[in-house]
Amino acid sequence: MTKYIGKRLLYMLISLWLIITATFFLMRIAPGNPFASEKKLPPEIEANLQAHYGLDKPWYQQYYDYLVNVVTWDFGPSFKYKSQTVNDLISEGFPVSFVLGLEAILIAVAFGVLFGVIAALRQNKWQDYSTMAVAVLGISVPSFIMATFLQYFLAIKLQIFPVARWESFMHTVLPAIALAAGPMAYIARLTRSSMIEVLANDYIKTAKSKGLSGGVITVKHAMRNALLPVVTYLGPLTAGILTGSFVIEKIFGIPGLGFHFVTSITNRDYTVIMGVTVFYSILLLLAILLVDIAYGIIDPRIKLAGKKGE
Amino acid sequence: MQSANDKFKVVGTQLDDAEKISKPSLSYWKDVFIRFRKNKLAMFGIVLLIILIFMAIFGPYMTEYDYKSNDLTNKNQPPSAEHWFGTDDLGRDMFARTWEGARISIFIGVAAALIDLFIGVAWGGIAGYKGGRTDEIMMRGADVLSGIPYLLLVILLMVVLGQSLSTMIIAMTITGWINMSRIVRGQVLSLKNQEFVLASKTLGANTTRIMGKHLIPNSMGPILVTMTLTIPSAIFTEAYLGFLGLGLTPPLASWGTMANDGLPALRYYPWRLFFPAIFICLTIFAFNVVGDGLRDALDPRSRK
Numbered sequence: 001m002t003k004y005i006g007k008r009l010l011y012m013l014i015s016l017w018l019i020i021t022a023t024f025f026l027m028r029i030a031p032g033n034p035f036a037s038e039k040k041l042p043p044e045i046e047a048n049l050q051a052h053y054g055l056d057k058p059w060y061q062q063y064y065d066y067l068v069n070v071v072t073w074d075f076g077p078s079f080k081y082k083s084q085t086v087n088d089l090i091s092e093g094f095p096v097s098f099v100l101g102l103e104a105i106l107i108a109v110a111f112g113v114l115f116g117v118i119a120a121l122r123q124n125k126w127q128d129y130s131t132m133a134v135a136v137l138g139i140s141v142p143s144f145i146m147a148t149f150l151q152y153f154l155a156i157k158l159q160i161f162p163v164a165r166w167e168s169f170m171h172t173v174l175p176a177i178a179l180a181a182g183p184m185a186y187i188a189r190l191t192r193s194s195m196i197e198v199l200a201n202d203y204i205k206t207a208k209s210k211g212l213s214g215g216v217i218t219v220k221h222a223m224r225n226a227l228l229p230v231v232t233y234l235g236p237l238t239a240g241i242l243t244g245s246f247v248i249e250k251i252f253g254i255p256g257l258g259f260h261f262v263t264s265i266t267n268r269d270y271t272v273i274m275g276v277t278v279f280y281s282i283l284l285l286l287a288i289l290l291v292d293i294a295y296g297i298i299d300p301r302i303k304l305a306g307k308k309g310e
Numbered sequence: 311m312q313s314a315n316d317k318f319k320v321v322g323t324q325l326d327d328a329e330k331i332s333k334p335s336l337s338y339w340k341d342v343f344i345r346f347r348k349n350k351l352a353m354f355g356i357v358l359l360i361i362l363i364f365m366a367i368f369g370p371y372m373t374e375y376d377y378k379s380n381d382l383t384n385k386n387q388p389p390s391a392e393h394w395f396g397t398d399d400l401g402r403d404m405f406a407r408t409w410e411g412a413r414i415s416i417f418i419g420v421a422a423a424l425i426d427l428f429i430g431v432a433w434g435g436i437a438g439y440k441g442g443r444t445d446e447i448m449m450r451g452a453d454v455l456s457g458i459p460y461l462l463l464v465i466l467l468m469v470v471l472g473q474s475l476s477t478m479i480i481a482m483t484i485t486g487w488i489n490m491s492r493i494v495r496g497q498v499l500s501l502k503n504q505e506f507v508l509a510s511k512t513l514g515a516n517t518t519r520i521m522g523k524h525l526i527p528n529s530m531g532p533i534l535v536t537m538t539l540t541i542p543s544a545i546f547t548e549a550y551l552g553f554l555g556l557g558l559t560p561p562l563a564s565w566g567t568m569a570n571d572g573l574p575a576l577r578y579y580p581w582r583l584f585f586p587a588i589f590i591c592l593t594i595f596a597f598n599v600v601g602d603g604l605r606d607a608l609d610p611r612s613r614k
Contacts, residue, residue, distance in 0.1 A: 018458065144549075239460075247550065265556065
């Protein structure tokens with residue numbers, strides 16, 4: 001187990017280094033000067049600005065500085081908003097995104113598992129067909145389209161929910177549902193197929209012949225094993241929720257990190273793009289690592305396979 | 311008491327009947343085709359796809375308007391007999407733009423899937439067939455690359471390299487091929503030690519022939535499924551980028567950029583967003599159900 005985690009940690013660090021390096025060099029070859037604006041700056045001021053941001057140093061020095069800064073968790077200043085640093089943006093925007101993401105993950109997992117289990121227990125009946133038909137649709141509708149439809153029909157036309165902004169719990173409902181819909185449909189399909197597989201096992205028959213009730217069999221015996229694939233999906237799920245939140249926050253005008261990220265793309269605010277990309281990458285890689293470790297702990301079969309494989 | 315034997319009578323062996331083949335013999339792909347045809351949802355997806363592709367080819371010629379001519383006296387018109395899908399804020403015909411967008415979306419999807427196919431099959435095939443150290447190094451490389459968050463990388467490349475069709479396809483394929491290569495590697499690993507490969511080797515076939523004639527054709531099923539499911543994810547990525555404002559630059563029409571243009575006008579001119587949005591969903595839906603149907607049809611366990 002320790003060896004496995006060590007190995008995964010090493011890959012993660014290499015991936016991360018690759019991302020940081022790629023971001024750094026991509027931003028260097030990016031067209032346009034960070035200080036380009038309508039007014040041409042006098043050369044002295046521009047030279048001063050360059051010196052202030054360390055852009056007059058040779059590239060390897062800048063690269064080294066950037067690596068050191070990332071390790072010490074300092075993503076530098078924003079080029080567009082002089083008084084703000086990338087760290088400020090993250091600490092200001094991330095809590096909002098975190099709440100939204102967490103809400104979406106909870107909705108996706110809870111309802112996805114519920115629908116999946118119902119569909120599996122009523123296999124080839126109307127409950128199964130209708131749930132799975134909705135699930136295929138859910139997978140096919142991108143989150144940002146779901147968001148605009150929800151916003152148009154429920155907020156603008158029926159006025160049940162507020163249209164945008166981030167103030168009360170009611171404001172969080174529509175964006176969270178929009179973010180959760182796709183993953184929820186995916187989890188429902190995943191749960192259904194693994195539940196069906198598990199329910200065909202002999203130990204379920206044993207449980208039935210012992211006279212256990214349907215509820216106990218479903219919850220204690222079947223679901224415990226059927227939910228393992230759902231645990232593996234939590235890594236990609238986090239990634240999907242994160243990247244989905246960029247557009248959702250844009251649509252609903254939520255002041256989260258995704259919103260700042262999209263704005264910085266439009267403004268070509270390179271340091272913010274760089275910083276947020278690296279921040280998100282760290283977050284995602286950590287999430288996937290945690291899920292993998294959790295999976296190894298939950299499912300004893302993985303550990304055995306790992307030992308044999310070494 | 312009557313013996314049990316009296317209840318039976320000898321009818322004699324009928325050798326002709328025993329030898330008779332009651333069902334016509336089916337090749338693997340014929341069998342797959344039959345199973346696929348029984349899947350109603352997948353057939354619906356195929357029909358939908360045919361309609362969408364037909365409209366992408368001929369749709370732009372069906373109206374007298376083209377996708378890029380402005381007509382500022384007729385802007386933001388709702389759908390009517392004149393403009394079937396209405397017009398946008400520059401008075402461009404949405405019907406023509408929608409099908410122009412269909413061309414771009416389907417082209418991006420197919421191109422990304424084909425590039426993934428070539429790189430993935432080559433990479434996964436070599437890694438799986440060579441095995442040992444080569445396999446280890448090649449697949450670790452893929453692991454490291456796959457650690458890079460896909461959409462973040464695509465966004466980054468679009469920002470830096472400029473918003474063009476080729477950049478978009480390159481950005482999508484940089485990490486997109488990894489999934490394909492893993493699937494091909496798995497297939498090759500399970501096939502390469504089977505007897506027919508050994509037989510082919512004994513007959514003096516070289517590596518290229520074994521790969522091209524035996525290993526790849528026998529992995530075609532999973533490869534096909536992966537390809538069909540790559541297309542909707544590429545179409546999604548295009549729409550997503552367009553929606554972020556990183557899509558193709560006007561006057562080119564793609565579904566993502568059209569949806570992005572329509573978003574601020576949602577309250578008053580909802581059709582400007584709804585038409586591209588509905589077609590994005592329909593296309594992704596069609597490819598998804600076809601891919602699912604293919605996967606089920608290719609799985610011999612699903613035979614009834």
